[in-house]
Amino acid sequence: MFSFTKKQEVLQIGNISIGGQPGRVPTVLIGGLFFSGKPDFSDAKEDINKMISISENTGNPAICDFFIKKTEYIDDILSFISSTIPEKQPFSIDVTDPNVKVSVLSKLDEIGLLNQTIYNSIHVGITEGELDALKQHCPNTAILVAFNPKDTSPDGKIEVLETGAHVTKQGLFSIAKECNIKNILVDTAALAPGQNSGGSIAALPVIKEEYGLPTGCAIHNVVEKSTWLNNFSDAKGIVDVASNINIPLYGGDFAIFGSVKHANKVFPIIAWQDILISEYVDQYFGVKPSETHPRRMFY
Amino acid sequence: MKKNEIIKDNLYPWGGDFTTGNYQNNVALIALNINYIPHYDIAIYGKLKTENIGIEKIIANVISNPFIRFIIICGGDIRGHRSGTSLICLHKNGIDDNNRIIDAPGAIPYIENINKKAITRFQQQIEIIDLIDVVDEEVINESIKKLIDNKTESFGKPFIAIQMVKESKQSIDDTRALHSKIKINYLGKIEKRM
Numbered sequence: 001m002f003s004f005t006k007k008q009e010v011l012q013i014g015n016i017s018i019g020g021q022p023g024r025v026p027t028v029l030i031g032g033l034f035f036s037g038k039p040d041f042s043d044a045k046e047d048i049n050k051m052i053s054i055s056e057n058t059g060n061p062a063i064c065d066f067f068i069k070k071t072e073y074i075d076d077i078l079s080f081i082s083s084t085i086p087e088k089q090p091f092s093i094d095v096t097d098p099n100v101k102v103s104v105l106s107k108l109d110e111i112g113l114l115n116q117t118i119y120n121s122i123h124v125g126i127t128e129g130e131l132d133a134l135k136q137h138c139p140n141t142a143i144l145v146a147f148n149p150k151d152t153s154p155d156g157k158i159e160v161l162e163t164g165a166h167v168t169k170q171g172l173f174s175i176a177k178e179c180n181i182k183n184i185l186v187d188t189a190a191l192a193p194g195q196n197s198g199g200s201i202a203a204l205p206v207i208k209e210e211y212g213l214p215t216g217c218a219i220h221n222v223v224e225k226s227t228w229l230n231n232f233s234d235a236k237g238i239v240d241v242a243s244n245i246n247i248p249l250y251g252g253d254f255a256i257f258g259s260v261k262h263a264n265k266v267f268p269i270i271a272w273q274d275i276l277i278s279e280y281v282d283q284y285f286g287v288k289p290s291e292t293h294p295r296r297m298f299y
Numbered sequence: 300m301k302k303n304e305i306i307k308d309n310l311y312p313w314g315g316d317f318t319t320g321n322y323q324n325n326v327a328l329i330a331l332n333i334n335y336i337p338h339y340d341i342a343i344y345g346k347l348k349t350e351n352i353g354i355e356k357i358i359a360n361v362i363s364n365p366f367i368r369f370i371i372i373c374g375g376d377i378r379g380h381r382s383g384t385s386l387i388c389l390h391k392n393g394i395d396d397n398n399r400i401i402d403a404p405g406a407i408p409y410i411e412n413i414n415k416k417a418i419t420r421f422q423q424q425i426e427i428i429d430l431i432d433v434v435d436e437e438v439i440n441e442s443i444k445k446l447i448d449n450k451t452e453s454f455g456k457p458f459i460a461i462q463m464v465k466e467s468k469q470s471i472d473d474t475r476a477l478h479s480k481i482k483i484n485y486l487g488k489i490e491k492r493m
Contacts, residue, residue, distance in 0.1 A: 002487045005488065096379025123407060125406040149410075149411040149412075154478055194356075209481045209489050226316075228316070280487075
């Protein structure tokens with residue numbers, strides 16, 4: 001449980017506050033949809049509503065992260081977003097294929113959703129086409145993934161943000177600036193066991209103290225890749241959910257926690273952790289919790 | 300060097316999530332999106348998730364064992380990462396001046412921790428059996444059997460591409476430091492280390 005010397009930015013993205021000193025605003029939780037196969041819209045709305053309802057209960061803001069695998073899914077998913085996500089509510093789009101990224105950006109611009117969009121993500125694999133598309137169709141917010149294939153330590157992550165670590169011509173901050181992206185979130189790039197999986201957690205306070213920007217990661221991905229846990233089937237789901245507490249504990253601001261279907265477990269555990277942190281940092285550092293902090297909601 | 304004089308500690312120098320078997324077997328297997336356990340006592344098998352560090356690990360852990368002459372890649376390719384196809388591209392095309400795997404479809408297909416000599420050795424020692432999208436276990440078993448029956452020779456000396464060593468400790472004056480860039484006092488106040 002920490003307090004940073006560097007001034008910490010609290011970004012207002014739509015109706016969500018993110019960042020700041022630990023214990024000030026609640027941890028933001030990002031839940032994913034449409035990861036496997038063709039998007040299934042039948043349960044999606046209900047899953048989102050359940051997540052929003054839990055979010056209103058604990059006070060931890062919820063963001064939907066829409067995975068768009070193929071070009072043919074773009075129209076249906078964006079149309080679903082338009083009809084489901086309220087205007088002030090930000091959402092993120094998670095696309096891996098660079099060509100699909102370009103098409104998604106163009107379509108988001110066409111239907112006027114760029115202002116609500118959190119672009120997930122800019123990383124060292126950025127192509128010229130993607131860079132041009134980002135300049136032309138600039139999203140309001142972007143997640144910069146500090147993945148350095150050569151150096152997975154916190155120093156390597158900083159190198160990627162600042163210089164591109166000789167993988168890209170420029171650092172990720174510089175790319176975001178060139179594209180005029182207003183809000184930046186830093187993802188410390190959780191990697192598989194054996195690849196310095198702890199580096200993403202250790203990097204949270206380092207990057208927060210260095211830049212003061214909202215920082216987080218998808219630490220639950222490490223659990224997915226810990227295949228030895230398959231021998232402990234009763235525990236694997238618990239470990240997946242519990243892994244997220246590392247983020248607020250190390251001063252992080254957001255957790256990309258996997259499927260929205262896990263929201264009913266993730267939100268209470270993070271709210272619990274936020275309360276723990278708030279009680280300490282309030283007493284020792286005078287950091288008061290915001291109006292919607294879980295500590296205010298339950299005490 | 301006699302065939303059997305491989306130093307077993309160096310067999311697979313980059314630890315990870317893999318299973319080892321008979322190190323003198325000539326087959327390694329990568330199970331992409333498939334839960335498959337080989338029916339034969341092959342040298343090594345495991346998953347491949349990422350198109351960068353994951354591939355580097357496979358190269359390091361295959362060229363360190365010269366008995367391995369074949370890699371079977373089976374199961375559906377990994378979403379976004381396209382790591383199976385990227386490995387095939389690396390074997391076929393190598394890397395460009397920017398260390399990017401030539402023509403690889405993965406999102407971040409960069410080889411940063413393994414040098415070009417190691418890649419060349421990988422290309423020369425190994426033949427890749429492309430069974431991407433094959434999920435029929437009988438087909439995979441049959442392919443393994445055929446390769447084992449080939450009775451190939453060892454490629455010669457092991458090539459140690461990477462030696463994982465413990466990180467040297469920073470000399471810092473604050474035992475409560477989380478990282479060399481920051482320090483933390485007994486209450487939890489973080490400050491940048493000047």
